Amino acid sequence: MTTVSILADSNEAATPRFRAVAGKHESVGKTAGEALDALNAQIGNLESASLIMVQHMQSDLFFSEVQYLRLRDLLEKRSTLTKLEQGELERLVKDELIASAKRTEALADALGR
Numbered sequence: 001m002t003t004v005s006i007l008a009d010s011n012e013a014a015t016p017r018f019r020a021v022a023g024k025h026e027s028v029g030k031t032a033g034e035a036l037d038a039l040n041a042q043i044g045n046l047e048s049a050s051l052i053m054v055q056h057m058q059s060d061l062f063f064s065e066v067q068y069l070r071l072r073d074l075l076e077k078r079s080t081l082t083k084l085e086q087g088e089l090e091r092l093v094k095d096e097l098i099a100s101a102k103r104t105e106a107l108a109d110a111l112g113r
């Protein structure tokens with residue numbers, strides 16, 4: 001299964017922009033869907049039985065404000081990270097993935113599974 005992350009991305013024009021990332025592939029678009037479509041064009045069709053959830057990145061019960069702010073800082077300077085910072089970014093991405101699973105479980109519980 002291909003893991004795709006879609007993140008709100010800042011730019012100099014301060015217009016909305018999203019970045020879709022899958023491994024070493026990435027694309028940008030004015031919307032999350034546009035970024036995903038551009039990524040899909042690069043790497044070929046994603047698995048047909050995919051569920052894609054887009055959440056506005058912010059802290060919550062499962063991912064703290066400190067984690068969120070550090071992740072955002074590291075993503076903003078992604079192209080100039082040291083090896084130590086790259087490792088920290090990877091750990092935070094893993095933590096956010098775990099938080100995402102917990103959010104999904106909480107949603108399923110709220111919907112009565």
